[in-house]
Amino acid sequence: MSVSLVVQKYGGTSLSTPAKIRRVARSILERKAAGDSVVVVVSAMGNETDRLYDMANRVSKVPPIRELDMLLTAGERISMALLAMAVEDLGGEAISFTGSQVGIITDSRHTNAKILEIKGDRIVEGLRQDKIVIVAGFQGVSREKEVTTLGRGGSDTTAVAIAASLGAEQCEILTDVNGVFAADPALVAGAKLIRQISYEEMIELSSLGAGVVHPRAVEIAARTNLKLVVGSSTSKVYGTIIQEGSGMEKPLVRAVTSDVNIGLLTMIDVPRSPGSLSQIVTTLTDRGVSLKFFFHGAGREKCDLSFIVSDKDMKKSDEILSAISRRLGAKGLARRDDVASVSVVGPGVGSSSDILRVLFDGLEKEGAHIEAVSTSELKVTCVIGQEARDRAVNAVAGAFKLLDARKKSTSPRKKKK
């Protein structure tokens, strides 16, 4: 496979020590030696971002977001410079640039900026000089010349946006696994590696807990029809290709994913009144709570409104919903943080009664009581008790034939919470 211009993104785990940085440098040089032009986008090293956050929280109760961006952007600056040094030490030619230097122009929402435009003159100049161009991910600069960061999935987003703006043949997201799996290999022994997946399916999968590529990045790839490849930074297995889907297909579960970092809040017996639901939802989102999804009970006089939020937003959401509950005259607010979501993703899964039946039967057989269900054309998500999560994911992976026949005997890695 000969590609003329490729953008590679390496995550923090692949860059967490000087030795790993040298390994990545070697792998970039091999790619270059094969005849490709290479632009590399890097995240901060390992736990560097956490280290910086921790210091910020020690000097300030609520760190101002402009200064937080100044601080955090030091992380990629360090990894990009070290990677460029390693490439040069191994005999290559490299040049590193910050987001600001290559003109990654964003809006001015600090800590959560959106990319508006990529100028990229210095990238093009570096490539013209036949250099390996290394760019800091996650960061940009506003039109007011303030340094910004892109928030979650920032480095993936930088890589895809640069690849799209340069018209690269493909963008490779290189990480510590071989690609996108049909189920989390840490939970399900012998989970299948997905060879091809559509943008839409990948967006659903990423949004529902599969952490390999951020959905924001996949959305940009989809809009610009850029081929995304997910692979391993060390084993050189480029396992999964994400590209335009192959049109209408019979309903098919492509993958199962799960998320334990969620909580469930339910407002009980809310009197119906026009606009109250939209008021609740906008109050939550205005205060920065990202709603995983919400659903409300059937059309009775009073209904229950349930909200799934991230663990980290539980406290804030609880306060907001408690206040609104009192104002609306609801009976109360129930809280559960011992829940998990289990989702299946694939074309047509949300409207296939066959798939829903197999899924629900599979969960019930494992004693996983289904608290809530949310569907779309491409996914079905069930909220269950956290303690049943591992059994449930394995049962679903088995039921939908997501296991690699060759690997069935492998035992799962130690599970993480």
Add this chain to the structure above:
Amino acid sequence: MSVSLVVQKYGGTSLSTPAKIRRVARSILERKAAGDSVVVVVSAMGNETDRLYDMANRVSKVPPIRELDMLLTAGERISMALLAMAVEDLGGEAISFTGSQVGIITDSRHTNAKILEIKGDRIVEGLRQDKIVIVAGFQGVSREKEVTTLGRGGSDTTAVAIAASLGAEQCEILTDVNGVFAADPALVAGAKLIRQISYEEMIELSSLGAGVVHPRAVEIAARTNLKLVVGSSTSKVYGTIIQEGSGMEKPLVRAVTSDVNIGLLTMIDVPRSPGSLSQIVTTLTDRGVSLKFFFHGAGREKCDLSFIVSDKDMKKSDEILSAISRRLGAKGLARRDDVASVSVVGPGVGSSSDILRVLFDGLEKEGAHIEAVSTSELKVTCVIGQEARDRAVNAVAGAFKLLDARKKSTSPRKKKK
């Protein structure tokens, strides 16, 4: 004392932990509350620069200097953002800027750039908004938009250059001691604090091992006639004022200083030939060796040439001088790294036979054999064996009355090498 615009520089030791950063923030806010406009220049936190260097040396045998500058500038970026956060947390308004953002324009010599110009628009704008403006020391940007660092004494130099360009009333170098002492308090119990000193004396003192202010910074202050104040970042003792000297004075030893981080290399029996000395000196300086000073033996047919260099340049200098020795037909090269320099500084000291006699007698009485002497109008430096350094400095401090009468009983702090 009411000053309308002051530039303060805080060193890495004063910013080495989140708690210390908060302490500095409080001290800045008190200064602001007293009615002054404040620009703050910061170094990297504690050992951050060493940490970054160490990683560079682990990814690369000879880190390319452009990338080294990219890497090291992350250090001040971290400290400036954390300090701005701390100021805001304590109720102040602050804004941090990199060297590039405030237009500290340098030449393009990476790792050792010189400041050409300071644009400073964003500093002025920040001050106009009544904010505390925090600027990263040690760093700038070339006209080719490459990030540069200023090398040794970089943050002091940034502070003085900004103060000069803004026309500040004074520039304060705040550190972990109360000012400039007549002898190192770590070596000499009860050393006197110097209340006033001229630019020229301070330049000599700094060049000879007194580490409080870098001579480059003092030189800029001298050229622009900017008042420099050296004081403590914590105790708010602004101990020493450095400004224009008061003209002709009778010879007077103002301070004694010493340096153990030096080595002595002597080329033995070098046949005289025109231009050889200048050739040797330029070869050393071209290869980046900064010569502390050198001297050559009396006018015989063959002479000994001795060079004092930094410890860290010993190996390189040894190689260069060995090669030149062979070429010139010298008898050999002698190496000593167990030496130290002891210097006295003050107006007219170098041409006062009284002072020279007291100095030499004082050293000899302590058994310090004088290996070499170098003088200028403002200083006399003696090279002695390292083991006699502590005794020698105390003897000289006593002989020239550099002890604070009130403090004579204090015992010296543990000595550092």
